Amino acid sequence: MLTAFYALTFMAHDLPKSYEPGAIETRWADYWIEEKLFSVTAPPAGPPSENRPTERTTRPVFTLLLPPPNVTGRLHMGHMLNQTQMDIIVRWHRMRGFITLWLPGTDHAGIATQMMVERQLAKEGKKRRDLGREKFVERVWEWKREYGGAILDQMKRLGASVDWDREYFTMDDNLSHAVREVFVRLYEEGLIYRGKYIVNWCPRCETAISDLEVKHEDVAGKLWEIRYPVIGSSEFITVATTRPETMLGDTAIAVNAKDERYTHLHGKYVLLPLMKREIPIITDELAQPEFGTGAVKVTPAHDPNDFQAGLRHDLPQIDVMDEHAHMNQNAGVYAGLDRFEARKRVLADLQEQGFLVAEKDYALALGKCDRCGTVVEPRLSEQWFIKIAPLAERAKEAVESGEITIVPDNYQTIYLNWMNNIHDWCVSRQLWWGHRIPAWTCGTEACGEVTVAREAPQKCPRCGSAKLEQVSDVLDTWFSSGLLPFTTLGWPEKTRDQAVFYPTTLLITAYEILFFWVARMIMFGCHFMQGHEQDPAIKKASGWGDKQNDSVPFREVYIHALVRDAERQKMSKTKGNVVDPLEVIERFGTDATRFTLAAMAAPGTDIAFNESRTDGYRAFANKIWNAARFMFMNVDRVEPGLRPGLTAEGGCQMGVAGFLTSTLEDRWILSRFNRVAADVNDALATYRFHEAANRIYDFFWGEFCDWYLELIKPRLNFDEGADKTAARAACANLVALFDGALRLLHPVMPFITEEIWQAMYEGRPPLKSIALASYPQADKKQFNLAAEAEMAILQDLIVSVRNLRAELKVEPKVKVPIEVFAHEPEIRTMIEHNRGAVERLASVEKIMFVESSLTKLPGARSTARFDVHVIFERKIDVAAECERLKKELEKIEKGIASGQKQLGNEQFLAKAPANVVENLRKQQQELAVLQEKTRSKLNELGCQ
């Protein structure tokens, strides 16, 4: 199928003049999926034997879990950055021979998804209660089937090389089963408890939410001071509050025991205004003498601090609101009012009755529901909690001991800080969509026993009643996603997948979910995978041999940057500044967009996404494309059968290893290629994506295209009478180098590299994809300092001549003779050897070597290694030339001055490393020569 396609398109290497990513990208994305190129199975266990090829169990393993996007999600720039980085790392590992598993899936996203469907229902004029639980949940599943795959489809467009055969959904049967198992085990271990506590309650979502789901927003609020009359006295005690309506539920007034102002009131009672209830004055740490009046009202049912104080003093808890945050019957005459309406009425009544003392402006951080923005109400309710301290302990250790490393390392501190101040986790949610808590309440009034079990019990274990009803709450979404590193690998079954792929190698994620998700995975992983051991052969091959503990969910975490808009603002729907990655892709191509994100992703800094960069990288793709056209054009000129490295049988076997070196440019480019390969591998190993991307960019464009291709053009001569052997060799080198460069670039730009690579083999590649080819590793033996130094001089010479031509305003088509002086004979020889290059690249007619310095002539340029003079009869602008020379001299002398200062400093000579001193000396010598030459020129021109 594909071969046929190539037969049509590429046999003649008839590539369009400019690169059009659209069709090419979707074609390869589909191809990779259809061919299941990225599906992996665990290699069998046991020592290598005849039946078991050695290499299978000794290959290293790389496992990465995709942070599951919400089923409700739409791809945004954050996803794209995340996925680009993951794909780069994954492809890089795969090409380096790792058994590479990248596991994709989606999260059921409790509240978000439920809201989505509720909104849909609202359009039909219905509420979820109209349908009832069962019908509603069925409706959500329908929604999921219809729209839930959208984000993964978008992901396919990015070329993400995930194993689609292993795609999971957090509510799949096997994962749900694991969730129940975890819940029951935690309960049995006493790590889950149920109780009436103050939780964050969203009155709109009608559910409890965790601390992390509350977003604080600074608002200008008020602080009201209310006085309560002390019983049996004419005195009043004044308290301050930001929430006067809660006073209806006050059950005490607290003062600090050390606060002498109130000592005489200890043990007395006050009459609660409006409610006319007697409540005690207690002493508690809750009240801090420095704040306000030093006295504080205590409302155990509506404030977490007051709740704790209430427990300490055994105070009644009077809940004055219902689940919608409307006042209930406990609120007396205010019953039925919304909380904010009640506030107004309470304040008015207090004012009228003379209890309101003052109203002050007060800045407060108002807690709002992360999902819907409704002001969160601390509410007393029956919830399920995970006792976090024992889990956190191990999770802390795992990071402190280095079993898990977090990159960049400042996040390590943040993580540990959080772990030290962690509270119990409220895991129950009053929603219908999610994993229902595996607990059953006995319906017999006298019993009410709650039973936690893996399967629905037949009868109540306490009273034997069969009237059992499952608890209606579901679990926090992050409960199930926190288990994914092992549940996706078959847990609670002990599977081969686990032995091979657990611990996963790496997690790449956003800072935002460090606590929501990352911390929870670490806690659950360390707890439930305790005692787990990765297959020793695989562990060793993967380089984790010294790590003691295999219970951790991943060995490394890389926290990526936040993508902001061009103005550095956080992208958000409400601001309307969201850049849609698919739109960007549409305009510039996936490769260019990926490259942008990679090139801008310096660790630890946010990315201000800027389209002009993407436009630039689209140009880069085009450059690659045209370099490929150039290569194919030349390959086509070689007789069929003698095509270098492109035969159907052998394929392009040579790679860069088979590169034939003869000329300076060959030795040079080979050295450069190996250096770049070394740098890129280094950069990727430490997640310096920007460095990897930039190194390849500079190499491909600045060295390979700008210099190498230009330099070899004369050798690619297949005309009658030309040296065809030399031409074929040059062509072979070109192909080999191109092949290497494509492989180097592939993780960042998978599509264009695949397209060209496949075309190089005319549809009959030795492997199904470049993604399976080997990644270039540096061969240090090919580093060639001499070639690089010589090439630098040659480039310098060519640029100098071009520069002089521009200054002398020589017509571009006119070839000029030049004179060159080089006092070192080797340099002269080198230039002589490469005179053709100089002549062609600088439009030089001929080169004449002279025996003395050329500084005195106008139209000359000097460097430390050579002088060059362009012979062209035109008066130069003496004033301008003087100006330029003066500026140059100034710079040189500044350099000399600072260098001499350093070299004259004995401390420097004593303390600086030898090579630094030596380099400086060398540099100084060169500067001195240049200074001399520049001065003579200034004299010659008669500059002032």
Add this chain to the structure above:
RNA sequence: AGGCCCGUAGCUCAGUUGGUCUAGAGCGCUUCCUUGACACGGAAGAGGUCGAUGGUUCGAAUCCAUUCGGGCCUACCA
């Protein structure tokens, strides 16, 4: 309240443990060039002393302190 990050050319950003940084790149800008890979191109240029101040050091864009400006996160002080 605590913590973190950023402030380098007109714009967007690099600059790994302080020393070839006489500070780079892309876009933009100036001049020139349609030469059979590429005008999404080529050639040559102009442009910043690294927010400010002080310190450590033989040596600082790079480390420390203070300060100004921008952003983010965490927090149960009424």
